[in-house]
Amino acid sequence: MAPDDPASIDHARKRAMARFEEGEIPEALAELTRLIDAPAADRGARSRQALYYLRLDRATVLRRANRWDEAMADLDEAERLIDGLAPLFQDMCRGSVAHARALILGDPANPGADPTRCLGELARIRRSGFAVLECAADDLESRLAHRAGDWTTAAALARRAAASLDDQGWPAAAATCRRREAEALLGRGDVDGAEAALDAARRHFDRFGTPLDLAHAELVRARILSARHAHDEAWHCTLDALARFDHLIHRFSVLSEQQAFLRDKLERYAEAFAVALAAGGDTGCLRAWSVAERSKSFYLCQLLASGSVALFEGVDPARLRAFEEAGDTLDRLDAQLGRLSRDDREGEPGQQLIARLHDASREKARALESLMRADPRWARVNVPGELDVGRELARMPGGWSLMSYYWEGTGGGAESGGGREPGRLHVFWTDGSSRPCHTVTEWAPQDLELLRASRTRLTGRVPRGATLVPEALGALILPPEVCGSIPEGSRLLVSPHGLLQMLPIHAVVIDSQDFAAGRWAIQYLPTLALLPLARQSNAPDPVLLIGCEQDGFGDRPLPDVPGELRALEEVWSEPPARPVTRHLVPRDGTPDAAGAEVGRWGGFGVLHVACHGDLPADRPFDASLRLGSSSVRSSDFFGIRLDGAIVTLSACSLGRHAEGARDRAVMADEWIGLCLPLLYAGARCVVASTWEAFSEPAARFMRALHAALKRGDDPADAVRWAQDRTASEIPFPAAWANWYPVGVPAGPPGRR
């Protein structure tokens, strides 16, 4: 129960802020929210003062969690409370609120940053006349200069602010200013000055610094050492800093909150990447490659590390019911929408239904987040270990080459990242002797424009005769040194990044002659950091084939589906036969009614689903397979365990993943859609389509794919063979390049 007298509230607030200082951001937020939401007795100015501090402190925590809009709302509320405070106190409080606002408005990672308003708040701070706020204004101006790359001004202001803050007894704030001074001096090339400033900051941080302070300071130390060519020492500092950042990032069990927290942290990983690469040679290559892969798919990695925890086990039945009911409401609204005529759908009735659908989706997302938040073990029971790409290379099964991409800068160029414009693409790969290699391709603005145009085209309906990846981009994505050193016929495991996500690299044309898929069997993986997290799998023998010719959502019939399922049944029934279960779900049926409820899918080693698919770009966890009158949704897979199953989704666009979900900062590198929950559930490989699959070619492709799987081909080889077969019958890449496999390669026992 929350306290209701001002002194106790104040004490509880300070306790919550102490947790924040320890890096326990989700916990501190939960505690402050509990205090704010609790109905407290109104005891006049003292109560209002306690509430003011609660709002101001929660705004600080929210700002550090990069939840800027919520922080601004708290500051508005704090400002409203100021009027009821003692008059002498009011000016100081207004200055504090202005300072907090200015920090948010001047933060370049904030999509709502507003430099003009930031300067306005800065002027308010300066007018307040309080010495401590004068320091805060210097600090803020130093930040702005730092972000503008004006190193001299940034360093001078940071130094002045630090000295004043120290004089007034604010050592923590002074240390932060000194760290920024060190960074600014480093930017100017004054390594000695940077080291002196950092040493001064660390005298405080080493004793009292928060985990974030320590991580950041350690990384600055690494950069200083790197500038002095002490690469090994720099690397040790980098590893220490990244471990600290990782630890903070992995504290979040709610995906959207973690992704928000990550927004500005990727810049730190980019700095670590530069330190690692500076070592040069194979050492620098392997270190930088490891950092690049560590900076992708944080949530997916921690989910897999905690793969033994099922989201829906042991949770509050009321929360689970709310989640399930929200899913049922979505199904009902989807079906109603499907029954509307085209005119009605595009008119007011459709718009109303779509608005209700979005409300229901938000309700479901809230219910899902509440499940994630309520389970203390969810995504947090184990923290992923540190990735060492060199170690993983040694453990790769024979016949595989690895290739990773990393856009230099922040955000990987993902549309949602708010990062700088990428221009340099780092390509890491292993050659025929498993040696690590590295090259960089320089992207001109027109190349990036072409890449974006290509990505836009490869969404939704892709015309049958479309050129998929502009040939001009071929050598930038697959440079000649890459193509020349990976033996033909190899399996290639590709970890894309940012703007290369969902691009069919297997459809890149090499030397104006052939598609990449003609040379290698290409499989994708969100990050190589998933390799050490792969579970030992023992996929069961039974095969599940489930599909729907005519669903209850008003979608067009799919006459190819029954034949596709029958053909696959024949394939798997050939000696040595595997037990096959085939279900064709009728329009008003459900997988449950057919005896194939999702909860039982874990009993199959091969899962094939053929039906209409839907992946709403802004609602990735609502991605669905439409089977009869119900949808199997992406989030349903959080509740099942698949023991190394191969999953083939013969439906539209379900291989896509979100690049931004509604108002949340969701990074493309998390593969949020069906891939994330299926990989978490334990699928060994997911084969899905990244754009709308043509129905008849889909049936052909799947028949060839399953025939290859049946004869024991590795999924990557099986996909390549099926692509080749489909291409020989339908010579247009749009009809076969939409299919791609995602997953961790399986190898001989003891290797992986």
Add this chain to the structure above:
Amino acid sequence: MSEVVTILFPSDPGSERLRELQGDLRVLEGFAGAGTEQTRSAGIAELAMWVGFAADALGLVSAATETLGKIAEKVRGRGIRGAVIELPSGVRISIDSASPDDIQKLVSAWQVEKAQWSPRGPGGE
């Protein structure tokens, strides 16, 4: 067959009419094949018919403009309204309202893009 355009129908013209249209299109110069196609996308999906041609049928702007104009005539001739021709670049031409000049402009833009995207690669010939 090296070039494919797609005719998209907002509502189902009926299988009989589509078969007849397919027959009509066979007489076009360079015709290499046609068929209906459907995707596995949820929601209101357009019914589509792909029409394939030999490379030279659509290789030049003038030839492509003439061929696309004839496709439009055949579609209109079957009393189908609201259909569009989709070029491989994704550009759509309204059969009901596009003038020969409009078609020529869109085809010219497509040819420029084609040269930029796939000067020599597979399928580009």
